[in-house]
Amino acid sequence: MSPSPSSPPHAPPADRVISAGWVVPVIPRGAVYRDCAVVIAGERILELLPRAEAIRKHPAAKFLHLPDSLLMPGLVNAHGHAAMTLFRGLADDLPLTTWLEQHIWPAEARWVSADFVADGTRLAIAEMLATGTTCFADMYFYPDEVARVARQARIRAQIAFPILEFATPWARDADEYLHKGLAVYDDNRGDPLLRIAFGPHAPYTVADATLERIATYTEELEASVHIHLHETAREVAEAIATHGERPSARLHRFGLLSRTTQCVHMTQVDASDCELLATTGASVIHCPESNLKLASGFCPVHRLRSAGIPVALGTDGAASNNDLDLFGEMQTAALLAKGLSGDPSRLGAAEVIEMATLGGATALGLDTEIGSLEAGKAADMIAVEFTDPGAMPLYNPLSQLVYTGCGRRVSHAWVAGHCVLDARAHQTIDLPALTARVREWRDRLAGNTR
């Protein structure tokens, strides 16, 4: 299978040609091109060409050829709490309420600060870039720090500022969350790689009046809403008891379900939810490993997709996963869909790759910009190296990507044409300095000086 050339007649000159043994463009779905080149002009993809043709057509460009590797769009991790990497492994294998109330919330109250968020986010970005994620959606305190660190690391991000009714180290009440969040929104307007979204934490932590204000702001600003929704059966049951309606219906009542709403988790989906999501165009972020680890329930991915609802993939935070490897998440999503449905043909490799790339881009409203390797899109791309014994033999690159743990095989990552991971070496993060900082946090949190 070969791509057809597509550069417009008056295109800018190509400055780089990156070619590989295999290219998975995601669009067309299931396509795998052999010996194909991605031609880049500045931040964008100019065209995809057979390698030999690219060499003939763009002799002045800088060439990189990776014969044993595969090029594909960078992955989109559509839900997480990046800074929580600093809590990785702090508390596991515990009932949900014990975990939250006796471990995570007290740790957040005690430790979360601007510095904590900066270091934790940088650690998360280092892990994500190294495992193939070039765009992440975040929801955490100190979103200004998240934005600053993401900008330094030159990774693409949607940063949702959190909104709650109760006090945390970042803000006292809904009013202050909104006030500070809007400032972050203004400060980052126009950034080519960053988008600021509204992050009402969950229906059960945000009051009606606040939901109403969020609806007003987001409509006016055309901003996205990122919210934990229907994470557990208990959440839905308690909402019905308190509000007399399902959380999805309550959000809809305030006009908060729309094409720019990202509903995270959705393990509880009845016919009314499905219809609401489908008619409003809201998307769902599926976090299978977090849902399994916290025993939250199962998101009915196949039913949602059959109803035309966009579904993206997220790792959630490292405290409930405990890694940020979206390749692992793809594998878990595919295996779980098959196992639960009793149908091994469910959520095949091409479909789950689409969820982790274009699906994420669509959920974040970035599908005209990223999510596939197509002329005109930003050059957000990764290279996956198929040389270790676990990657051989190679019959079907799509199967190999999903079912053989490819996070470890990512060698290169580019964001908007800029190389951020080069032969496994971080180009925008000082790893030794970061390691030293993380060890300091570790010793402080563990209460010893090692």
Add this chain to the structure above:
Amino acid sequence: MSPSPSSPPHAPPADRVISAGWVVPVIPRGAVYRDCAVVIAGERILELLPRAEAIRKHPAAKFLHLPDSLLMPGLVNAHGHAAMTLFRGLADDLPLTTWLEQHIWPAEARWVSADFVADGTRLAIAEMLATGTTCFADMYFYPDEVARVARQARIRAQIAFPILEFATPWARDADEYLHKGLAVYDDNRGDPLLRIAFGPHAPYTVADATLERIATYTEELEASVHIHLHETAREVAEAIATHGERPSARLHRFGLLSRTTQCVHMTQVDASDCELLATTGASVIHCPESNLKLASGFCPVHRLRSAGIPVALGTDGAASNNDLDLFGEMQTAALLAKGLSGDPSRLGAAEVIEMATLGGATALGLDTEIGSLEAGKAADMIAVEFTDPGAMPLYNPLSQLVYTGCGRRVSHAWVAGHCVLDARAHQTIDLPALTARVREWRDRLAGNTR
């Protein structure tokens, strides 16, 4: 936590001391020793000591210190078909019968040979050693080749020769399978690293008369039985229709359930099965990723363990997984147990590590020899390096091992004291030669010359 010295009064002299930042001995369960040394004499562990003490006590020994790594027993992959790595990714996302009847069986009929098994097994061993497995249980054709290659690679193995009623490239009928298998059994008797077991493929592919013969032989030889059992609900339903009893009961009727029986899969377990397994002492091999990918059902691990039934972990073959990374299998087993039960405290990190080490050793009848780091046991051990961003910070080494994809972090492996993986470099496998051979197989199977 520190180990207590335990070398016997007239112990052989220590020749190597391997120390690390953390040691997980598996026994005692949940123990993590800081700055601990494993003292080795020849093929065996002499004692575990605090590092400083080991230096004082064994000054003549050769030292290796891995300050940012963790030492633990090598993992035991208790079920697989090693040579099937050569079919990795050949057919995926298909209904079970299509997959088996239209892809796997025809491919086996056409391609399986002594050479195929040798190369495929070597590829599997390369992947397993690199991801922390130092002992594997296999069931495949040409077990003589499996034994030869395992011996060259110096990995520990239980090799079950297959027994079926129908012809394959290796044998014509049950009689020939048994005849050839018994020859392999005789040829490998006394090998310190290899055990040959009987591998009746499954109750539905082996006739009563053959089961009877297997029972006679295995009782006489005190050999183990490795069998696919209750893999799907359909298998059990069809057995009841054909034989008027569950496959487990049929095996028991022939005396084939005992302490030396390894029942692979067991997704269907009713009260009678549970009682049979518990009273006979048979063990169960749980293969969660294969069961999910083929939608075979769910093995009730917690119920089995609560009934005192030994449960081990296996990857199954690469055609149905598609990797042989037992760390990944641990993670999937733990997440699945929590998700299915609705209880996040189910199958915690220490428990699942025990399943993948001592549990496997117990199932294979090797628990006095391997499965934990204890004085007198064989020095089958691995080192896991905690230096990449995804492995930081380190609060709980057990959580880190299970929930953060540690297959990629294995740097060293020793089998019976012999270093087979040294700073990620294979010591017993010629990787470039293997890669060339695998590419030849790939081109042949894919029907092109690339």
